[in-house]
Amino acid sequence: MLTSKPETEPCCEPSGGCSHAKSTETLVSPETLSLNRRNFMKHSAIVAGAAAAAACSSEDLEKFTQRRLRELSQPELKALLIRLEADYKKKFGKDVDVRATPAAEGVKFGYALDLSRCIGCRRCVHACVGENNQSRPNPEGKHNNPIQWIKVLEMEKEKGIDLSDANPYYNPEEVPREGHFYMPVQCQQCENPPCVKVCPVQATWKEPDGIVVIDYEWCIGCRYCMVACPYGARRFNWAEPHLPVDQLNTNTHVLGNRPRPRGVVEKCTFCIQRTRAGRYPACVEICPVGARKFGNMLDPKSEIRAVLESKRVFILKEDLNTQPKFFYFFGI
Amino acid sequence: MAAAESPKTDLSPTTRHPSRFDSLLRALMVAPLAVALVGSCQSTPAGKAAIDSPDPVHSGPVHLPPPQLGLPPDPVHGQKEEVKGFAVPKPPLSADFWPCSQCHDPDDKVNRTRRELKDEHTNIHLHHDEANRWCLDCHDATNRDFLHLASGVTITFDESYRLCGQCHGTQYRDWKSGIHGKRTGMWNGDKQYLLCVHCHNPHSPHFKPLKPLTPPARPETIR
Numbered sequence: 411m412l413t414s415k416p417e418t419e420p421c422c423e424p425s426g427g428c429s430h431a432k433s434t435e436t437l438v439s440p441e442t443l444s445l446n447r448r449n450f451m452k453h454s455a456i457v458a459g460a461a462a463a464a465a466c467s468s469e470d471l472e473k474f475t476q477r478r479l480r481e482l483s484q485p486e487l488k489a490l491l492i493r494l495e496a497d498y499k500k501k502f503g504k505d506v507d508v509r510a511t512p513a514a515e516g517v518k519f520g521y522a523l524d525l526s527r528c529i530g531c532r533r534c535v536h537a538c539v540g541e542n543n544q545s546r547p548n549p550e551g552k553h554n555n556p557i558q559w560i561k562v563l564e565m566e567k568e569k570g571i572d573l574s575d576a577n578p579y580y581n582p583e584e585v586p587r588e589g590h591f592y593m594p595v596q597c598q599q600c601e602n603p604p605c606v607k608v609c610p611v612q613a614t615w616k617e618p619d620g621i622v623v624i625d626y627e628w629c630i631g632c633r634y635c636m637v638a639c640p641y642g643a644r645r646f647n648w649a650e651p652h653l654p655v656d657q658l659n660t661n662t663h664v665l666g667n668r669p670r671p672r673g674v675v676e677k678c679t680f681c682i683q684r685t686r687a688g689r690y691p692a693c694v695e696i697c698p699v700g701a702r703k704f705g706n707m708l709d710p711k712s713e714i715r716a717v718l719e720s721k722r723v724f725i726l727k728e729d730l731n732t733q734p735k736f737f738y739f740f741g742i
Numbered sequence: 743m744a745a746a747e748s749p750k751t752d753l754s755p756t757t758r759h760p761s762r763f764d765s766l767l768r769a770l771m772v773a774p775l776a777v778a779l780v781g782s783c784q785s786t787p788a789g790k791a792a793i794d795s796p797d798p799v800h801s802g803p804v805h806l807p808p809p810q811l812g813l814p815p816d817p818v819h820g821q822k823e824e825v826k827g828f829a830v831p832k833p834p835l836s837a838d839f840w841p842c843s844q845c846h847d848p849d850d851k852v853n854r855t856r857r858e859l860k861d862e863h864t865n866i867h868l869h870h871d872e873a874n875r876w877c878l879d880c881h882d883a884t885n886r887d888f889l890h891l892a893s894g895v896t897i898t899f900d901e902s903y904r905l906c907g908q909c910h911g912t913q914y915r916d917w918k919s920g921i922h923g924k925r926t927g928m929w930n931g932d933k934q935y936l937l938c939v940h941c942h943n944p945h946s947p948h949f950k951p952l953k954p955l956t957p958p959a960r961p962e963t964i965r
Contacts, residue, residue: 524921529949529951529952530954531952531953531954532954532955532957533955535955536955536956547959549963553965554959554963554964554965555964555965556958556959556964558958561958578957578958579957579958579960580954580957581954581956581957582954583953584951584952584954585952585953585954586951648964649964685929688928688929688930688931689927689928690928690929694924694925694926695924695926698941700922700923700924700925700936703920703921704929705929705930706930712920713920713921713925716919716920717921720919720921721921741916741921741922
């Protein structure tokens with residue numbers, strides 16, 4: 411460091427009157443050949459940049475320079491949706507409908523789950539996977555990273571709700587098992603979401619209708635949100651998601667169930683592609699015991715309001731002030 | 743003097759040569775991104791290969807039955823307003839037995855004595871307050887295609903929820919407000935209700951156990 415001459419020294423300037431100035435004109439001068447770290451990095455960066463530009467099409471550059479979804483104007487958003495649809499067509503060979511339906515006015519989604527009805531059959535878990543294009547099990551493949559957004563916990567009636575003693579891997583012949591009850595846990599769609607607070611790139615936020623969503627284009631996969639979430643509701647794509655074409659749900663939302671890339675976090679969005687179109691979430695519709703209730707909390711005639719007004723509901727980890735919009739109750 | 747100055751300035755290079763660190767930083771930032779870009783351009787074939795193998799576990803997207811409209815009004819309970827607009831499907835009646843009048847002739851003499859049936863309907867085992875009830879407490883003896891309430895009012899099988907609601911008042915109340923039972927369709931529009939008898943066998947109403955679907959993968963199997 412001390413012996414090398416900095417470039418900014420006057421004697422090395424071409425305009426300078428010293429003897430060095432002449433030698434710089436020839437290509438074989440020792441100055442230009444000297445491979446110091448700065449020159450190396452500079453040149454390698456240029457070479458790498460040029461190689462990247464040469465290897466990638468304008469589409470890839472577009473992807474690389476993609477801005478965050480919330481900042482996009484309507485035409486830009488439309489262009490993004492078209493690009494995503496083209497990408498999926500290329501990848502899956504199927505027409506995938508990617509929508510960006512915005513939140514409706516005067517809607518705040520709420521969810522209630524009747525713990526006295528739930529029998530732990532996991533129909534909701536698998537309906538959710540089918541609806542939301544999660545990564546499927548792939549035991550023989552190179553990568554096996556099955557993702558489920560709902561986790562059903564089995565607990566003992568004698569002990570009550572004890573999350574530290576819950577078993578999500580139960581697999582008896584028949585459920586419900588004697589002396590046990592079941593508690594499905596998924597994203598609680600907090601009004602005060604800790605996951606949103608910790609995101610260093612603001613790739614996750616709460617929508618006006620209360621759904622906490624993720625911008626998959628902008629998520630850097632740091633998984634801070636997973637650490638911050640007290641409900642363990644977020645999942646990470648450790649590997650390239652395994653999604654067979656015949657199991658692809660082509661009705662998608664840009665903030666919800668569109669196929670995700672590797673390295674991003676995902677979570678329950680109350681089936682945003684369905685609920686923003688007025689339909690019930692998949693888990694509500696599949697539940698064989700009708701334990702799951704969903705609706706607009708601002709509509710006095712909705713069933714979620716009926717639950718909130720007539721049942722003693724509770725929320726999970728109330729002391730953390732996350733203010734979930736997912737309520738549990740005992741209907742009997 | 744000059745010799746004394748140069749080591750000092752070299753120890754704090756940022757002040758003297760900001761360009762060196764700028765370019766170094768820039769290069770460090772650009773190089774991995776460029777490598778990642780090249781990588782992303784080439785990663786698609788591997789992804790394509792991965793999605794070819796089938797997955798036996800998945801059950802497929804949820805398919806809804808087409809909604810059926812038309813719920814008869816309930817003059818007794820005045821619930822016309824409450825459930826207006828909700829569709830109730832037809833009760834799950836087997837064509838082998840329905841209509842009941844194909845065997846039960848209205849002119850037949852009815853044996854109203856409470857007894858265990860030995861000749862017909864032997865497959866029906868009543869596990870529904872069987873100590874106190876039997877067939878004709880719900881089924882109408884004079885017209886077998888109807889049910890009757892405790893008051894004697896006859897109702898169709900489509901309205902069986904009124905019969906159930908006589909004893910199970912809290913469930914009936916919750917069902918009408920959407921808490922008990924299941925609603926499908928639109929959360930802000932047309933909904934489809936299920937009748938009590940779609941989930942509960944009226945002769946043995948306790949919900950039957952189910953085989954649970956596959957449990958989640960343990961973290962150690964993820965790769």
